[in-house]
Amino acid sequence: MKAMRIALTKGRLESSTTKLMERSGLDCTALRDKGRKLILPIGDGLEAVLAKAGDVITYLEHGVCDLGVVGKDVIMERGGQFFEILDLQFGKCSFALAAPEGADFYGGYGRKTIATKYPNVARRFFQSKNMDVRVIKIEGSVELAPLLSLADGIVDLVETGATLRENGLRVVEPVAEVSARLIVNAASLKLRKREIEDLAARLEAHLDK
Ligand code: PRP
Numbered sequence: 001m002k003a004m005r006i007a008l009t010k011g012r013l014e015s016s017t018t019k020l021m022e023r024s025g026l027d028c029t030a031l032r033d034k035g036r037k038l039i040l041p042i043g044d045g046l047e048a049v050l051a052k053a054g055d056v057i058t059y060l061e062h063g064v065c066d067l068g069v070v071g072k073d074v075i076m077e078r079g080g081q082f083f084e085i086l087d088l089q090f091g092k093c094s095f096a097l098a099a100p101e102g103a104d105f106y107g108g109y110g111r112k113t114i115a116t117k118y119p120n121v122a123r124r125f126f127q128s129k130n131m132d133v134r135v136i137k138i139e140g141s142v143e144l145a146p147l148l149s150l151a152d153g154i155v156d157l158v159e160t161g162a163t164l165r166e167n168g169l170r171v172v173e174p175v176a177e178v179s180a181r182l183i184v185n186a187a188s189l190k191l192r193k194r195e196i197e198d199l200a201a202r203l204e205a206h207l208d209k
Contacts, residue, residue, distance in 0.1 A: 003047045004188075004195055005039075007056040007065040009074075013180050014050070016090035016208075017069050023206040046199075054078060057183070066188035067196065072178045073157060077118045083189055086182035086200050089207045095121055095175035098164050099153040100146050105172045112152040115145030122155035125175050143167045 008017050008031075022028045027043035031050075034040060040048045051059065053074040059065040060082045068082070071091055075084065095118070099105040105112070113134045116122040126133045138145055143163055145151040155175060164170060182203065184196055 001045065003041070003045050004067065004192060004199070005047045005049065005065040006042075006067040006069070007049050007051050007059045008069045009053045009056050009071065009180075010050040011052075013069060013071060013091045016180070017088075020088065020090070020203060020206060020208070023208075024202045045195075057082065060183060060185045063185050063187055066185050066192060067199070068183045069180055070183060072176075072181055073118065073121075075181060075183070076176065076178075077120050079120075082183045082185055084181045084183050085189075085196075086204055088180040088182055088203070089209055091178070091180035093157050093159040093178050095125075095155060095178060096158045096171045097125065097153055097155055097173045097175055098143075098158070098169045099172050101168050101170050103152070105153050113150070114153050114155055115142050115151035116155040117142055118155060121175065125155060143169060 008014065018028050018031050021042065026046065030040035030042060031048055038049060042048050049065065053070050056068040056070045057074065057078055057080045060068050061080050069088065073095065111132055111134060113136060114122050115136045115138045117138055117140065119135045119137050122135050136145070136151060142154045142156045145154055146169065147167060153172060157178065158164060158171065182200060189196055
């Protein structure tokens with residue numbers, strides 16, 4: 001039978017993903033020592049590919065990978081046609097609205113400007129408050145925007161809070177909790193239900209809770 005293919009997000013989530021798969025009894029030698037090879041056999045009829053978070057979702061949507069591991073942040077921003085079947089309990093952080101220390105973010109009548117890497121998440125958050133804001137998309141180091149007076153606030157991921165603190169910013173309001181999720185292509189979930197459920201159960205039994 002054709003190998004099931006799982007797309008893993010490289011970078012931040014990579015080592016926790018490998019550890020979880022190892023605890024679950026999968027052979028992650030190829031993942032730990034990957035060289036230049038892009039499709040990596042991990043035993044038990046499974047193959048892994050490492051990809052950028054957005055690409056993990058693209059591969060699933062096009063049906064070239066059956067399963068994926070991706071952060072809820074990317075799922076919330078991109079959406080897409082797939083099923084989210086398991087909270088993997090690592091890569092935990094949160095989306096928050098932050099503004100300069102001492103500033104009254106909700107004060108005044110002027111339209112506020114928000115800088116973010118996650119414009120859809122930010123727009124939805126302010127829509128839910130019936131608040132009309134201007135959203136500016138930034139690719140990285142979003143914390144700079146209020147310091148440069150480009151924005152009144154930011155919607156960004158906060159893990160330890162150190163980046164905010166060191167730049168004179170504070171959380172105004174939490175937006176959403178984030179962690180890594182196991183996602184599945186819709187057709188695969190029908191056609192390979194048993195295999196997918198077995199793998200999900202195996203991973204769930206070895207989560208680091
Ligand atoms: C993320 C996020 C914050 C920081 C939060 O950035 O955008 O800047 O981590 O972490 P902390 O609360 O522990 O300080 P990342 O490192 O992914 O880089 P980026 O700024 O280029 O997006």
